[in-house]
Amino acid sequence: xxxxxxxALREAAADGVTRDGLSATQDDSGYTFVTPExxxxxxxxxxxxxxxxxxxxFVSNWHYWRGxxxxxEAFLRWVEHASELGVRxxxxxxxxxxxxxxxxxxxxxxxxxxxxRSYELRHTADATTAVAELDSYHDPREAREVSTLDEDxxxxxxxxAPTLREGWRFAxxxxxxxxxxxxxxxxxxxxxxxxxxxxxLDVSHFRETAERQTGxxxxxxxxDVDSVENLAEACCVDSQCLKRREWDEDEETPLDAPRGxxxxxxxxxxxxxxxxxxxxxxxEGEETRTYEVELTPSERSxxxxxxxxxxxxxxxxxxxxxxxxxxxxxxxxxxxxxxLADGEFESLREKN
Amino acid sequence: xxxxxxVAHGSHLNPGxxxxxxxxxxxxxxxxxxxxxxxxxxKEEPSFREVLRTIESEEVYVVPLFVSEGYxxxxxxxxxxxxxxxxxxxxxxxxxxxDTATLTAADVDKTxxxxxxxxxxxxxxxxxxxxxxxxTQNPDVGEGFGLAVVGHxxxxxxNSAKAxxxxxxxxxxxxxxxxxxALFMDEEPEVDDVxxxxxxxxxxVVPLFVxxxxxxxxxxxEDMGLTDDYREGYETxxxxxxxxxxxxxxxxxxxxxxxVLLERAADAGADVDEALxxxxxxxxxxxxGD
Numbered sequence: 001x002x003x004x005x006x007x008a009l010r011e012a013a014a015d016g017v018t019r020d021g022l023s024a025t026q027d028d029s030g031y032t033f034v035t036p037e038x039x040x041x042x043x044x045x046x047x048x049x050x051x052x053x054x055x056x057x058f059v060s061n062w063h064y065w066r067g068x069x070x071x072x073e074a075f076l077r078w079v080e081h082a083s084e085l086g087v088r089x090x091x092x093x094x095x096x097x098x099x100x101x102x103x104x105x106x107x108x109x110x111x112x113x114x115x116x117r118s119y120e121l122r123h124t125a126d127a128t129t130a131v132a133e134l135d136s137y138h139d140p141r142e143a144r145e146v147s148t149l150d151e152d153x154x155x156x157x158x159x160x161a162p163t164l165r166e167g168w169r170f171a172x173x174x175x176x177x178x179x180x181x182x183x184x185x186x187x188x189x190x191x192x193x194x195x196x197x198x199x200x201l202d203v204s205h206f207r208e209t210a211e212r213q214t215g216x217x218x219x220x221x222x223x224d225v226d227s228v229e230n231l232a233e234a235c236c237v238d239s240q241c242l243k244r245r246e247w248d249e250d251e252e253t254p255l256d257a258p259r260g261x262x263x264x265x266x267x268x269x270x271x272x273x274x275x276x277x278x279x280x281x282x283x284e285g286e287e288t289r290t291y292e293v294e295l296t297p298s299e300r301s302x303x304x305x306x307x308x309x310x311x312x313x314x315x316x317x318x319x320x321x322x323x324x325x326x327x328x329x330x331x332x333x334x335x336x337x338x339x340l341a342d343g344e345f346e347s348l349r350e351k352n
Numbered sequence: 353x354x355x356x357x358x359v360a361h362g363s364h365l366n367p368g369x370x371x372x373x374x375x376x377x378x379x380x381x382x383x384x385x386x387x388x389x390x391x392x393x394x395k396e397e398p399s400f401r402e403v404l405r406t407i408e409s410e411e412v413y414v415v416p417l418f419v420s421e422g423y424x425x426x427x428x429x430x431x432x433x434x435x436x437x438x439x440x441x442x443x444x445x446x447x448x449x450x451d452t453a454t455l456t457a458a459d460v461d462k463t464x465x466x467x468x469x470x471x472x473x474x475x476x477x478x479x480x481x482x483x484x485x486x487x488t489q490n491p492d493v494g495e496g497f498g499l500a501v502v503g504h505x506x507x508x509x510x511n512s513a514k515a516x517x518x519x520x521x522x523x524x525x526x527x528x529x530x531x532x533x534a535l536f537m538d539e540e541p542e543v544d545d546v547x548x549x550x551x552x553x554x555x556x557v558v559p560l561f562v563x564x565x566x567x568x569x570x571x572x573x574e575d576m577g578l579t580d581d582y583r584e585g586y587e588t589x590x591x592x593x594x595x596x597x598x599x600x601x602x603x604x605x606x607x608x609x610x611x612v613l614l615e616r617a618a619d620a621g622a623d624v625d626e627a628l629x630x631x632x633x634x635x636x637x638x639x640x641g642d
Contacts, residue, residue, distance in 0.1 A: 071408075155366070157363070157395070160397075183398075188399075191405040192402070192405070204401075215428075267402075270399065271394065271396075
């Protein structure tokens with residue numbers, strides 16, 4: 001606590017102050033000063049100052065939270081576990097840092113001088129990485145660059161895909177810049193999380209989203225509920241996106257695909273899901289047919305290995321010489337050489 | 353203090369698509385006229401649907417970083433921002449003179465000034481000229497030069513061609529270049545035949561696109577005959593059928609675009625005079641020899 005914080009508290013007491021167990025008021029009978037441990041009223045200014053000086057953490061804690069926007073305050077207080085830890089416990093723990101995970105982001109709060117908080121952000125996988133090994137950033141806008149490409153240099157069109165690259169940290173952020181940085185990594189997640197906390201998350205389900213579309217996307221309304229189920233399973237589970245899906249087919253028709261365990265909600269199908277849905281809607285316009293194709297049992301199961309490898313994003317992990325894996329490149333090339341001509345199975349026949 | 357939201361198309365496929373948006377947003381941020389400046393995208397995040405809730409300010413200027421008035425600016429953006437009582441007649445535009453409309457959005461308690469796109473603002477003509485200065489590295493370029501303003505052109509949206517012709521007309525009226533013509537990718541007069549439309553030996557070609565991508569980096573250079581294969585690159589200028597073609601790439605990458613964003617907000621009532629001065633100084637074409 002410093003003198004200006006104390007002066008600010010004295011001034012604010014006239015309107016009444018309550019924060020995390022601290023209560024301070026002032027009226028004709030003098031000041032009151034209450035914490036979970038002490039309670040005094042009818043205090044003179046000198047007595048009030050003395051009590052504040054004996055309880056500096058309560059004063060600096062009150063001072064820190066003044067002036068933050070509602071959303072930022074809720075998020076930053078969640079970040080330092082304010083609803084679980086009292087001021088004293090929190091201050092003791094903040095010395096070494098309190099952490100929270102937000103998708104693949106690890107937020108660490110530490111205590112600066114006079115109760116100011118300092119925030120650090122890094123990849124959850126870098127939790128124990130030495131600072132010297134991480135690229136250091138300070139400007140929130142740099143998160144746009146860090147989040148554009150994945151570890152392999154591929155574009156990440158979906159910000160909340162679990163493909164954030166590692167090896168960086170944003171250090172010495174104040175509260176506002178922490179939220180800005182988080183919002184550059186995961187846009188609108190803090191705002192939507194806050195709405196959800198307040199019981200005011202405005203979910204737009206698949207069907208109303210589909211009905212809203214125009215132009216080339218209006219076709220997605222043709223998808224039936226089973227296809228929407230497949231769509232959610234394909235695009236929206238935790239292996240693909242870290243948002244927790246809160247939308248369904250409609251208010252009355254929940255989808256079975258796992259919603260995910262993410263901290264922040266997904267309140268409507270995103271543009272990537274809408275674009276994928278358009279492709280699926282076009283493909284679902286076809287009727288099924290029955291085909292006959294000659295394959296050995298191993299070749300048939302190899303086809304499922306290939307589908308699985310692509311669907312699980314495992315293609316790059318399959319070792320060059322691991323010919324035991326049906327999705328191995330040599331295996332796939334052998335199958336193509338043996339069974340395909342001009343991109344089609346040679347033995348394929350459509351049955352009537 | 354109000355906020356500025358720049359709404360742009362973005363891309364699911366091309367990581368460079370958002371670069372001009374970020375760059376111009378940063379220029380505006382540095383000029384200090386707004387407490388908050390935020391980028392939002394049709395194909396990226398934050399989406400048009402969710403950007404307004406990320407803003408603290410109660411007054412927001414929304415400027416579309418789009419080249420023409422049409423489907424996106426008149427239909428998609430207002431719908432996705434949930435602008436209540438939006439009607440295109442509020443802009444009272446014939447396709448190139450949208451100004452602003454003050455509205456509320458259904459999901460936030462804010463006043464939204466929804467501005468016309470940068471592409472049809474009169475100041476955009478100056479950006480086209482500055483783009484010509486940049487590519488020729490000549491702040492006085494004009495005499496002895498032709499200028500082609502190139503648009504996508506599409507039968508689906510007549511305003512797309514209107515914006516191109518509007519700026520071609522304005523630049524022609526400046527009486528600076530020997531010839532100025534509007535050319536298109538998908539309709540006559542076509543950019544493929546650029547040399548047929550100019551007598552001047554030197555022709556600057558400026559595509560009215562927000563970002564460089566497939567059209568500006570692959571299609572147009574190949575169509576004009578600058579190269580058979582865009583991957584092999586080309587010289588600037590390139591000699592094509594006796595003309596020197598100075599191909600500028602997307603006008604939207606020109607730093608002066610930040611000025612047009614501010615002009616749009618100013619037209620809607622934002623107090624940005626100081627910021628405009630700062631931005632113009634920072635984005636001016638360096639004098640020859642700099």
